[in-house]
Amino acid sequence: MNPFKIFISKKWVQHLAFWVLSFYFIGSYFSISGFLKFIDFIYSGFFHIPLVLLVYINIRYLIPKFLQKENYFPFILLSIFNIGLAYFIHELLFEIIIPTIPEEFVGVFYIVSFTDIQVLIAIFGSYVVITTLLKLSKSWYELQQLEKERLSLELNSLKMQINPHFLFNSLNSMYSLARKKSEKAPDAILRLSNLMRYMIYEVSEEVPLSKEIDAIQDYLDLQKLRLEEDANITFAVEGETEHQMIAPLLFFPIIENSFKHGLKGDKGTNFVSIMIKNTHTELTFHVTNNKGTTDHSEEGKYGGIGLANVKKRLHLIYGDLAHMEVKDANDSFDVLIKIKWND
Known part of the structure; x- marks a missing residue:
C-alpha cells in the first residue's frame, strides 16, 4: 500500500487535519483585520473549547448509540441539547471565566465575544452536521472495504x-x-x-x-x-x-x-x-x-x-x-x- 495512503488513513492524522482547518476557519471568520493576527489565534483557541466537546460527544456517543441504530428522534433531541451545552460553555468562558483572568496573563489583549446567539447556534449546528456526514461517509467507506474484502475472500474460496x-x-x-x-x-x-x-x-x-x-x-x-x-x-x-x-x-x-x-x-x-x-x-x-x-x-x-x-x-x-x-x-x-x- 502507498505510504502516503497509510499515513492519511491514520485516525489521529485525520482528526489533526480537521482541527487545523477548523482553527484557521474560526480565526479567519472572526478576524477584525484582513489577515490573521496573534489575537485571532488566541480567540480561536478559546472558541474551540466548546467546539471540541460538541464534536466528540456527537461522533463518539450520539452517532454510534442512536443515529447508526436508527433511533432518529433521540439523536435529534440530544443533538439539540449538545448544541445548547456548547453555547452554555461558550458563554461561560467569554462572559464569566475570561474576564476574571489577571491582566498580566492576558497581556494587552482584550478577549470578548460579541457574536449573536443566532450565529453561534448556526456555527455549532454546522459542526454537528459536518461531523455527522464525515462520520457516516467514513462508516460507509469502511463498509464498502469490508464488502470488497469479503468478495476477495469468496473468490479465493472459489479457487479452492x-x-x-x-x-x-x-x-x-x-x-x-x-x-x-x-x-x-x-x-x-x-x-x-x-x-x-x-x-x-x-x-x-x-x-x-x-x-x-x-x-x-x-x-x-x-x-x-x-x-x-x-x-x-x-x-x-x-x-x-x-x-x-x-x-x-x-x-x-x-x-x-x-x-x-x-x-x-x-x-x-x-x-x-x-x-x-x-x-x-x-x-x-x-x-x-x-x-x-x-x-x-x-x-x-x-x-x-x-x-x-x-x-x-x-x-x-x-x-x-x-x-x-x-x-x-x-x-x-x-x-x-x-x-x-x-x-
Missing part, C-alpha cells in the same frame, strides 16, 4: 473449491486414455492444466469474458471424458467477448451443479445446454439440464449452496443490475442470469 470428484474423475479418465495410448490424452492434460492455472493464478476482481468462456469450454471438454457418448452437451456463445469484463468464476457453481445433479435420466435423454449471449446492454447466461428419476432422493437439495452463493455474489457485485431466475421442473432444471452493463 474445485470439486475433488471432478479432479478425481478427470485424472482417472486421463489415466484410461494414457493406458490406451489415445491421441486425446495430451489435449485432456493440457485442458486440465489450463483450467487449474486460470482458477488459481489468473483470476482477479474482473477478467475478460473471453477468458471465462475459455475456462468453461475446458471444463466441459473434461467432463465429456467421463460421460457416455449419448450425453448431449452444448455450449453456445453469441456476441463480442474480448473487451467485456466480468467477475471471475461467477457461473462455475451453476455449471458444476448441472453436471452434479443433472444427466440422470434414461439413456438418450441426458443433456446440458449452456448459452452465453453478450450485447452492448446486457449479458445473458442460461443453463438447462435434465434431471431424471434418481433426483427424487435429493428432493429439496437441488441447487443447494451453489445457487445461494451465486445469488450473493451477484448482489454484492452488480446489485440491481443483475437478475437471476430458477425454474425447477419435474424433468429439468433451468437457471437464467441477466446482467445489465452500466453505461
